[in-house]
Amino acid sequence: MxxxxxxxxxxxxxxxxxxxxxxxxxxxxxxxxxxxxxxxxxxxxxxxxxxxxxxxxxxxxxxxxxxxxxxxxxxxxxxxxxxxxxxxxxxxxxxxxxxxxxxxxxxxxxxDSANHRIFAFSNTEPSGGSNPTGISSTAVKEGNKWIINGDKVMITNGGLAEVYIILVKSGENEFSCFLIDKDMPGFSFGKREDFIGLRGTPVGEVVMNNIEVSEDHLIGKRGQGLEIADQAHDDARILMGAVLTGIMEHALKIASDYAKQRKALDTPLTDLQVIQEKIANIAISKELTKLVYQQAAIRKQNGQPYMEEAAMAKTFGSRSAVKAGDDALQVLAGYGYSREYPIEHLIRDARALEIAEGTVEKMRTAIAKAEFEK
Ligand SMILES: Cc1cc2nc3c(=O)[nH]c(=O)nc-3n(C[C@H](O)[C@H](O)[C@H](O)COP(=O)(O)OP(=O)(O)OC[C@H]3O[C@@H](n4cnc5c(N)ncnc54)[C@H](O)[C@@H]3O)c2cc1C
Structure with a gap:
């Protein structure tokens, strides 16, 4: 810690x-x-x-x-x-x-407006999220303007956010990021996903139909889009590790409080080794995830590379949090399986983070690649 x-x-x-x-x-x-x-x-x-x-x-x-x-x-x-x-x-x-x-x-x-208007990053399209070079959204230069068209889906805060940075194709095998505003002509919101977890966060679609922006809206240089999208993922994954730690802290508190007041006949649950093992496992996973995301955040603060640590925090943390929710559910047993207790939604929430900000499969590829390069 x-x-x-x-x-x-x-x-x-x-x-x-x-x-x-x-x-x-x-x-x-x-x-x-x-x-x-x-x-x-x-x-x-x-x-x-x-x-x-x-x-x-x-x-x-x-x-x-x-x-x-x-x-x-x-x-x-x-x-x-x-x-x-x-x-x-x-x-x-x-x-x-x-x-x-x-x-x-x-x-x-x-x-100036970012302390009261929410922002979002859009990469994924209906054709897929894991392989961003397969996107179809475009930005075409006409005079000193860019004309943007396309469809972005599964955007965290899509529908709630007012400002979006989007990844588009700006040429043959060239990708760039642009900032667009929900108030621009040609911008509209599409479908909100009916996801099983993280139900409070809208995740939705943005449709871009001939949106016209000035050169100032190009974020970074022309052709720097994939680097910026990767950077956004790295920054997000530190915070995903933090979300997952929070979920595990929550699961631990519920399971531990329950074990302290519940008896199996005359034996307090806290005296049962099978229960102790589950509590200990949740506590270990929570602490390890926290250490890794904190390590990534410290490296970011110090200007050191943090891609690998951020990916580890999300990869280790997401499966650990699903397992922590499952262990906590088992401590509460029948009550854990009930929608009257929050544990079932902790599992649904944690499961999203094996997918969002890059799937754990892609994370492992990135971690292995970084190891091979050492
Ligand atoms: C809660 C939530 C929030 C999200 N928020 C955002 C957001 O803010 N912005 C945004 O742009 N997107 C967002 N997404 C979308 C998310 O980034 C994508 O779902 C994710 O990148 C996977 O893309 P896909 O769903 O199209 O799956 P696919 O890319 O179709 O992948 C399907 C399966 O194949 C595997 N796979 C595919 N390609 C490879 C590969 N090259 N190597 C190894 N395995 C591979 C995947 O791991 C997966 O198991 C969000 C998703 C969720 C669930």
Missing amino acids: FDNTFTPEQQMLHQMVKDFTAKEVAPFDMAIDQKGDFTDGLFQKLIDNGFLGLTLPEEYGGAAFDPIATATTINDLAYGNASVGVTLEGHYKTLDQLMKYGNENIQKEYL
Whole structure:
């Protein structure tokens, strides 16, 4: 654990987010899953409490927090409800790319509103998400404008987000990223996915029909799109590790609290070795996932490569969190299998992260490639 190395500012934020989660997120966890939406004005409360601007530079009204504080915030919110963590993850990873690759004009125009307008990154198309060179969306240069057409699906915050960075083909075997706004002519929202988990986070489609943008909307250089998409994935995977740690903390708390009050005849569940083993396994997986995502965040903060650690956090964390949910369910047994307890939705939520931000199969390929290159 790197928690004991937090600066006073990181520690203060950590406490503030834990308090916010306890009051504004955790009590609504079940309702968020059942309604498929953030309840009781939670989204507005996230804005009012400065969560959207957490990573933004101060000149744009943000709090300029670092990658460790950002990941810890996602972890703390996801302990209350994973969808809340994932919605902010989608926003932060997109802002990271605008801050890193956007030119001065587009940064000025869009970073100013990023503490109250949500952002999203769109890569996947109906033809598939794992192999981005197979996309069909296009940007064609006409004079000093770009004309964008295409269809993006399964976008985290799709329908909720107001600003999108999209990956398109800008030439034969050339890929570029552009920033588009929901208020542009030719932009429309399509289908929202009926996913089995992370029900509070909208994941949906964006349709682009002859959207016209200026050169300023090109994010990074022409032809740099795949690099930016990879970078967005790396940034997201750190935060996915944080979401998964939050899910495992939640499963551990429920299973542990239950074991402490339940008896098997006269024997407390806490005295049964089979129960102890499950609790210990959840605790080990939670702690290991946390160590890896924190290590990736520290490397990011120090300007060191972090692709591999971020991929490990998501790959190890996602299967571990599904297993942690399953172990917790077994501790509660019949009650664990009931929709009246949150465990079944923790499993559904965790399962999404074996797919989103790159499947675990692709993660393992990337990790192995990095190892072979050593
Ligand atoms: C909750 C959620 C949120 C999401 N949010 C976003 C988002 O914000 N933005 C966005 O752009 N997309 C998003 N996605 C889409 C996600 O990125 C894709 O689902 C994912 O990349 C896989 O693409 P696919 O579903 O088309 O599967 P496919 O690419 O069709 O893959 C099918 C299967 O084949 C395997 N496979 C395919 N190609 C390879 C390969 N080269 N090597 C090894 N195995 C391979 C895959 O691992 C998988 O098992 C989200 C998805 C989910 C579930």
